[in-house]
Amino acid sequence: RSYYGGNWASFSFSGLLSWIMEYQENSDIVNESPAWQEQILLNEEAIALSKLDKTIQHVEVFCYASQDMHEGVEEAGALQKNHSPMTSANSTEAANSARLPTEDESLSTVSGEVLTEQTPGSDLEVNDVEVTRVKEKGCDKTCMLSTSEEGTSENVPVVEDIAKQPKKNRITYSQIVKEGRKFNIDLVSKLLYSRGLLIDLLIKSNVSHYAEFKNITRILAFREGRVEQVPCSRADVFNSKQLTMVEKRMLMKFLTFCMEYEKHPDEYKAYEDITFSEYLKTQKLTPNLQHFVLHSIAMTSKTTSSTIDGLKATRKFLHCLGRYGNTPFLFPLYGQGELPQCFCRMCAVFGGIYCLRHSVQCLVVDKESRKCKAIIDQFGQRIISKHFLVEDSYFSENTCSHVQYRQISRAVLITDRSVLQADSDQQISILTVPAEEPGTSAVRVIELCSSTMTCMKGTYLVHLTCTSSKTAREDLEPVVQKLFIPYTEMEMENEVEKPRLLWALYFNMRDSSDISRNSYNDLPSNVYVCSGPDCGLGNDNAVKQAETIFQQICPNEDFCPPPPNPEDIVLDGDSLQPGTSESSVVPEANSETPKESANLWKPEEHSE
Amino acid sequence: MSEIQKLHTSFLLDTGVGKSSIVCRFVQDHFDHNISPTIGASFMTKTVPCGNELHKFLIWDTAGQERFHSLAPMYYRGSAAAVIVYDITKQDSFHTLKKWVKELKEHGPENIVMAIAGNKCDLSDIREVPLKDAKEYAESIGAIVVETSAKNAINIEELFQGISRQIPPLDPQENGNTGAIKLVKQTAPTSRRCC
Secondary structure, eight states: OOSSSGGGOEEOHHHHHHHHHHHHSGGGOOOOOOGGGGGOOTTEEEEEBOSSOOSEEEEEEEEOSOOOSOTTOOOTTOOOTTTOHHHHHHHHHHHHHHHTTHHHHHHTSSSOOOOOOOOOTTOOOOOHHHHHHHHHHHHHHHTTTOHHHHHHHHTOOSHHHHHTOOOSSOOOHHHHHHTGGGOOEESSOOOEETTSHHHHHHHHTSGGGGOOEEEOOEEEEEETTEEEEOOOSHHHHHHOSSSOHHHHHHHHHHHHHHHTGGGOHHHHGGGTTSBHHHHHHHSSOOHHHHHIIIIIISOOOTTTOBHHHHHHHHHHHHHHTTSSSSSSEEEETTOTTHHHHHHHHHHHHTTOOBOSSOOEEEEEEETTTOOEEEEEETTSOEEEESOEEEEGGGBOTTTTTTOOOEEEEEEEEEESSOSSOOSOSOOOEEEEEOOOSTTOOOEEEEEEOGGGTSSOTTOEEEEEEEEOSSOHHHHHHHHHHHHOEEHHHHTTOSSOOSOEEEEEEEEEEEEOTTOOGGGSSSOOTTEEEEOOOOSSSSSHHHHHHHHHHHHHHSTTSOSSOOOOOGGGOOOBTTBOOSSOOSOOEEEOTTSSSTTOOOBOSOGGGGTO | OOEEEEEEEEEESOTTSSHHHHHHHHHHSOOOTTOOOOOSOOEEEEEEEETTEEEEEEEEOOTTTTTTTOOOGGGGTTOSEEEEEEETTOHHHHHHHHHHHHHHHHHSOTTOEEEEEEEOGGGGGGOOSOHHHHHHHHHHHTOEEEEOBTTTTBSHHHHHHHHHHHSOOOOTTTSSOSOOBOOOOOSSOSOOOOO
């Protein structure tokens, strides 16, 4: 891969378009001749690794913003073509081709209002004829909605002029492409519980030096078709205008009890066998408050969560309040994808080596000892090590034939305003939309504003996540339709009711977090498996997994200890790696990088 | 009273070119023949006067992550300037430099100041990269260019002063105060109860 973090990564807009392309073209990859087989000696066996990443499926893209610009829109600041033709061609190509597949699918969407143009992906050359043609098409489709505005954009042939347009809130697709690097779009949507394991680990290891965070500003609830803010801290409850005095007292009393529920067993013991939602009904709470507690504070399922689960979740939420702000959650600036990089950086400072764009063909297993002794990379080079840490996405079907995966449904939306407008337009919100049908799960919505450095000014980046029951679009589109309207429909109405949808991406990601190591076939004991991201909101699962694997490899070492002061480090000749405790992979003597350890695996295995 | 403006500077390029020794010369005015690959240090700081302002350089070391072209994009975040070092005695290093420029143009901040440093100018008798080539290239990408010698302390100060002059004036709205939270060790952590 060319990026850090595997499925934990985040991308700029053009980066995401390339990522989309990669997964839409997945099937085309040609099988190379297995030259590595010649490298396997008589007393060895090979475990072939998968070349294709099969963790991402059902990728679907929809563009609702008008694409009234010509084709050659490039990211601002990209090199001029004469200086580096590859640069511009690549970004244009990414933009074109990623848009292409949306055509067929978008026409079949329920709304039918999608504004996608027929732009053949092969048309990389920008010429005047092309520009005119595309512009006309864009106009054909949009002018019925607002003739005056379309007229303006048609008369503006140069990209630079568009940026100066006085109109606010008219964001076009080309603006998104042009400001593409202002976006940092995570594949995984999570938050950090302010007293969660990840925060503790970041602080303990000093990795927190490399990152900055913002507090989530609002907890939202979706009830009877409306988005409302949930008061969760003591101050919130008192200041709330939506609650009556009686409700305030009820909620305070209940939340205070939840903080220390274990001390009052008599209050919940009798209800242990029923669901949390049934239990809430027995606690003098209005339906309004029951909804807030069940869906937005405990964030538990109405049908499946027990009283104890609900109380635990509520207490966890309340305990995290106030450490960094009025809500229990933090979000890293530039996105969750920064965190694997931060861990990698700390590791690199102490001599860890990362190789991107470098693939691995197979594991080499010694027939006698049944241990893995080396890997063979794409160049046929053998790299020897004592321990091998492999993310499960690398395993081929032979290794995974008995494994059953769950799936995560994800959607990424770019919108033009918040789902709940407030005095400040810089809100970071989490909203839980309860499941409607039995058998489906609640949808977690995280809305990020531009000050999180994940989207351009004037837009919001909205992440939707749920456990899959169908494809991502089937699971999430109903919620998207409840909260947003496609960009074009808006123009018909005078009053702005809902945020407008500029761009949407749906995909399914494999959730391998609960797969036991024993489910894989014939793995040598010194091969350690790490999973991809789980569906949960926090990161505890990943931290626990990393620590468990670390303890297996280095039983007597402290996990992510604070780094020594630079002045205390003594370098004595050969042992140049004072802090490395990772699995080190030492190449053979004839390799091109002597005396260097190489960590060819994905970076997240010791970071997340 | 002069204002202090915080700056980030990323250092990019293959090791062995003198990247670390330039930092070392700049920050500590010191040159070590056997400087070891940078280990354990993540950044250094140095303040230089520029007009009425003081410019504080926070010099991030890339910790060798660029060796396999694996620099994490996080290094670009908020960087005001990047110094890319090549070796005037190695044509290859000049090619690598061009790759980094491309990478920065594509993924770095839009207004990043780029400086190209041709290091080891004390060894000009075995030069492979003519100064003219470097100047032409720098001009084509709008970068600062100087030939330096960390060994003989040539042009190191000038390199950083050149960068200082190109940094746009402090914008009070942009700089700092974004309300971002830094996680720090707490002296007396309140209830350690965890999720």
